[in-house]
Amino acid sequence: MSNAQAELIRHSFVTHVDENRLMDCMRCGFCLPACPTYIYSDYDETQSPRGRIALMKAVRDGDVEWDGSIEEAFDLCLGCRACEPACPAGVQYGTLIEETREAVLSVKSQSLKEKTIRKGAFDHLFADQRKMKTAVKLVTFYQKSGLQKVVRKVGFLELFPPFMKEMERSLPDPPKKRRAQAAQTEKKTKVAFFAGCLMDTMFQETNRNTIELLNMLGCEVVIPKNQQCCGALQGHSGEMERARRNAKANLEAFSLEGIDYIVNNAGGCGAFLSEYDRLFEENPTLHTLARQFSKKQIDISSLLVKLGIVDELAKQPQTEATEIVTYQDSCHLRNVNGVKDEPREILRAAKGSLFVEMPGAHLCCGSAGIYNLLQPEMASRILGSKMEEVKRVQATTIITTNPGCLLQMKVGVEREGLSETARAMHVVDFIHEKIMESIGG
Structure with missing residues (x-):
């Protein structure tokens, strides 16, 4: 690398990566046992949060020359933020890794393929819900028309990487026609529903079930028009301006007047929505609006507990436990929003099943947005370990609270040959x- 290129990268780090946040790290090492990539890379310090922070500072100060190994250290980070609750100094690692990726992206020469993928995903697919719905309609046609059976039979999928084949086998079933459920007449709580991009397309059934449960528990549910993808995928990939664009659209779409909560059913989305204020620190007007917006955020499991779902489940007739249920945490729901007890409380209250805590449930499953597509080797290693824990507790139902986690666990079930004895479900679908x-529906 030439001196000019090295200086360009260093200057980009100076511009984008906040030095004060870097200096918060005391290098105590409390983050190490919480970091999946540190554990699964045989305790390589460069794959730990404090190791990456040291690299960020060294690049920023010009003490090390940028090369592929440094870029790999940042790329292999899951962004699960498990290090943050473990950190006694309150280091904002999630912000630092996003700033780092933005710094790299601003000076990195992208291939035509990468530019095309980023533009297609972030300027079209995840920027326009209509285009996302069109894409999912094509997937639904592929599943319903018989084309899927033909493709599998002729072996066309063998042309794709193994993980892509597993993802194809793990696609959720198309939504079914259903009769309308009687809505609760007395409305005590008014909520705005953040439908999400994947949840409102690929997981429409879960969104329908979410609304039905909220209605049953006395909620008036409004679904604001013109809402967009939360921006998490963009932000985590270093595309901060595109993330701000989506965030601004959502701030405009959601009126807070008369709304008790803004509820979401995707842990990763909820975490990013709850931190919108940090995207607009240099814009006082939007920063204030974002703080008000973020304060209204609540995860569906937390809201259901507030609305009394545990008592509703307790009213059901006691039946013999016919399934073993375990739970895989959504990293961002747990590590950013601090929600870990509510889903477990719900699962323990459900009749006809036995809840068993899965060892290491707090550790990332390897999905991490699109990490399993970008870093399939590490994601596969993590998922393999996760499935060993699933088999250890003999779970027949694996519950998650995030679409990426759900797809990852479905892949794990397929890969381990457990599809006849185990299933992965969103907590909303399980409760529904x-x-x-219980009511014969």
């Missing part, structure tokens, strides 16, 4: 199933 069983 239990409620419908």
Whole structure:
């Protein structure tokens, strides 16, 4: 690398990576046992949060020359932020890794393929919900028309990487036609529903179940028009301006007047929505609006507990436990929003099942947005370990609270040959199933 290139990268780090945040790290090492990539890279210090922070500072100060190994250290970070609750100094690692990726992206020469993928994903697919719905309609046609069976039979999928084949086998079933459920007449709480991009397309059934449960528990649910993808995928990939664009659209779409909560059912989205204020620190007007918006955020499991779902489940007739249920945490739901007890409280209350805590449930499953597509080797290693824990507790139902985690666990079930004995479900679908069983729906 030439001196000019090295200086360009260093200057980009000076511009984008906040030195004060870097200096918060005391190098105590409390983050190490919380970091999956540190554990699964045989305790390589460069794959730990404090190791990456040291690299950020060294690049920023010009003490090390940028090369592929440094870039790999940043690329292999899951962004799960498990290091943050473990850190006694309150280091804002999630912000630092996003700033670092923005710094790299601003000077890195991208291939035509990468430019095309980023533009297609961030300027079209995840920037326009109509285009996302069109894409999912094509997937639904592929599943329903018989084309999927033909593709599998002729072996066309063998042309794709193994993980892509597993993802194809793990696609959720197309939404089914259903009769409308009687809505609760007395409305005590008014909520605005953040439908999400994947949740409102690929997981429409879960969104429908979410609304039905909220109605049953006395909620008036409004779904603001013109809402966009939360921006998490963009932000985590260093595309901060595109993330701000989506965030601004959502701030405009959601009116806070008369709204008790803004509820979401995707842990990763909820974490990013709750931190919108940090995207607009240099814009006082939007920063104030974002803080008000973020304060209204609540995860569906937390809201259901507030609304009394545990008592509703307790009213169901006691039946013999016919399934073993375990839970895989959504990293951002747990590590950013601090929600870990509510989903477990719900699962323990459900009749006809036995909840068993899965060892290491707090550690990332390897999905991490699109990490499993970009870093399939590390993601596969993490998922393999996760599935060993699933088998250890003999779980027949694996519950998650995030679409990426759900798809990852479905892949794990397929890969381990457990599809006849185990299933992966969103917590909303699990609760809805239990409620419908009790009323004969």
